Amino acid sequence: MLQTHETPGRNTTAGANDKQYLFFSGFAYLGMHRDQLFLQYLVEGLGKYGSLxxxxxxxxxxxxxxxxxxxxxxxxxxxxxxxxxxxxxxxxxxxxxxxxxxxxxxxxxxxxxxxxxxxxxxxxxxxxxxxxxxxxxxxxxxxxxxxxxxxxxxxxxxxxxxxxxxxxxxxxxxxxxxxxxxxxxxxxxxxxxxxxxxxxxxxxxxxxxxxxxxxxxxxxxxxxxxxxxxxxxxxxxxxxxxxxMPANAYAFLQAMPLYNQARKRLRENCAAFAAQINSLQNIRFNPLLSIFLLNDLANATPVYDYLLEHDVLISSFSYPSPDSPKINRAVISAVHEANDLALLSRLLLQYYQSM
CATH class of the missing domain: 3.40.640.10 (Type I PLP-dependent aspartate aminotransferase-like (Major domain))
Known part of the structure; x- marks a missing residue:
C-alpha cells in the first residue's frame, strides 16, 4: 500500500520518497475534483452557505x-x-x-x-x-x-x-x-x-x-x-x-456545462485507449465504460508491479471487502491526455506480448 499526501488527479505523488506517478485509478471519472472552475464553484458555495x-x-x-x-x-x-x-x-x-x-x-x-x-x-x-x-x-x-x-x-x-x-x-x-x-x-x-x-x-x-x-x-x-x-x-x-453539504449542491448545479464537456472528453479517451489495446486478450473492458481489467500473466511479474516500475499507478486491491480477491484495473478519466493513454497502452503491449 502506498501513502499519498494529496488527492490524485492526472498524476499523484506517493510512497516514502513522494515519487510521482501517472494515475489510472480511483473513480472520479469526469475529473471534476481537480477542475479549477469546479473548485471555484465550491469556494463560492462555501462563501454563500458555509461549511454545512x-x-x-x-x-x-x-x-x-x-x-x-x-x-x-x-x-x-x-x-x-x-x-x-x-x-x-x-x-x-x-x-x-x-x-x-x-x-x-x-x-x-x-x-x-x-x-x-x-x-x-x-x-x-x-x-x-x-x-x-x-x-x-x-x-x-x-x-x-x-x-x-x-x-x-x-x-x-x-x-x-x-x-x-x-x-x-x-x-x-x-x-x-x-x-x-x-x-x-x-x-x-x-x-x-x-x-x-x-x-x-x-x-x-x-x-x-x-x-x-x-x-x-x-x-x-x-x-x-x-x-x-x-x-x-x-x-x-x-x-x-x-x-x-450545501457547497457541494451549489457546485453541482453550477457545473452542468463542465460535466457535459468532461463526458465528451472521457468518451474520446476511452475510445482511443480501447483502439490501442484492442488486440490484447488479457484486458477486459466494455466500450461504454472507462474501466479496463488487467489480468496477471502466469509466472511473470504482476502487472501492477510492472507498471509501478514504469511510474504508472493503477487500481489493485481487494474489494468490496479486504477478503475479496484482488482486482487490477486501469481507470481512464477525462483528465488524461493523449500521451498518457499512449504510454499506458505501450507498457501494456510490452507486458503482454514480450513476457
Whole structure:
C-alpha cells in the first residue's frame, strides 16, 4: 500500500520518497475534483452557505438549495421526484429500507453492500440467467409482492448488467437499482441506465446513486415515483441525518456545462485507449465504460508491479471487502491526455506480448 499526501488527479505523488506517478485509478471519472472552475464553484458555495446546513431536512426552516438540486436530479434521471443525501451509501440504505416495506427483496448477484440491510451470500450466478429466473418466479406467484435489487454497472468486472428480461414481468414489481457507476456516464445526456431499461406498466423503478463517482460532489440521490420519494423522506435516514453539504449542491448545479464537456472528453479517451489495446486478450473492458481489467500473466511479474516500475499507478486491491480477491484495473478519466493513454497502452503491449 502506498501513502499519498494529496488527492490524485492526472498524476499523484506517493510512497516514502513522494515519487510521482501517472494515475489510472480511483473513480472520479469526469475529473471534476481537480477542475479549477469546479473548485471555484465550491469556494463560492462555501462563501454563500458555509461549511454545512446546521439543521434537519424536516426542520421548520428549510434551505431552498436542496429543492433546487432535487428538482434537477429527478429531471436528469427521468423520474417524478428525488431525495438527496450526504452520501451515496446513505441514499442506498434509505432506498433499501423503503424497498423492504414493498415486498420480498430479491438480491442480484454482486449487489453492493450499500444496498443490503443484512449481508447476503456471495453468488457467482450469471446476472442474465438470475434475472430471468426471478422474473419467472414473480410471474408464477401473483399473490406475492417482490422487489428486485441490483447494481447497474459492476466496476469490478467492467460490465453493464442487462435488464431486458424485465420486459416480461407480468405482476406489479418494484425494481431498485444502484446506478452509481452509470449516472453521469451512460446515456446520451449522462442520465445513466434509466434510458436503457424496458418500459413496463407492471414495474416501478427506483434509482439510487452516488454523486461522487462521476460528478465529484459528495452526496447521494434516490429518485423515483413521487409517492415513494415522499415515503423515503419520512425515514430517519433522511430526517435524522446531516444534509448534503450545501457547497457541494451549489457546485453541482453550477457545473452542468463542465460535466457535459468532461463526458465528451472521457468518451474520446476511452475510445482511443480501447483502439490501442484492442488486440490484447488479457484486458477486459466494455466500450461504454472507462474501466479496463488487467489480468496477471502466469509466472511473470504482476502487472501492477510492472507498471509501478514504469511510474504508472493503477487500481489493485481487494474489494468490496479486504477478503475479496484482488482486482487490477486501469481507470481512464477525462483528465488524461493523449500521451498518457499512449504510454499506458505501450507498457501494456510490452507486458503482454514480450513476457
Amino acid at each position: 446546513y446546521p439543521s434537519s431536512r424536516i426542520a421548520n426552516v428549510q434551505l431552498h438549495l436542496y429543492d433546487e438540486i432535487e428538482h434537477a436530479l429527478c429531471g436528469m434521471l427521468y423520474q417524478q421526484a428525488a431525495a438527496c443525501f450526504s452520501s451515496g451509501y446513505l441514499a442506498s440504505q434509505a432506498a433499501i429500507a423503503f424497498a423492504h416495506t414493498k415486498g420480498q427483496v430479491l438480491y442480484a448477484p454482486g449487489t453492493h453492500p450499500s444496498l443490503q440491510q443484512t449481508p447476503i451470500l456471495p453468488s457467482s450466478a450469471n446476472f442474465g440467467d438470475w434475472l430471468q429466473t426471478e422474473v419467472d418466479k414473480i410471474n408464477a406467484e401473483p399473490g406475492t409482492s417482490y422487489v428486485i435489487v441490483a447494481d447497474t454497472v459492476s466496476p469490478l468486472t467492467a460490465t453493464i448488467n442487462d435488464f431486458s428480461a424485465l420486459a416480461n414481468v407480468q405482476q406489479k414489481t418494484w425494481v431498485l437499482l444502484d446506478d452509481s457507476h452509470g449516472f453521469g456516464l451512460l446515456g446520451e445526456n449522462g442520465e445513466g441506465i434509466i434510458s436503457q431499461l424496458p418500459l413496463n406498466d407492471h414495474i416501478q423503478y427506483l434509482v439510487a446513486a452516488s454523486l461522487s463517482k462521476a460528478y465529484s460532489a459528495e452526496g447521494g440521490v434516490v429518485a423515483g415515483p413521487a409517492a415513494a420519494i415522499a415515503a423515503i423522506k419520512r425515514l430517519p435516514h433522511f430526517s435524522a441525518s446531516t444534509p448534503m
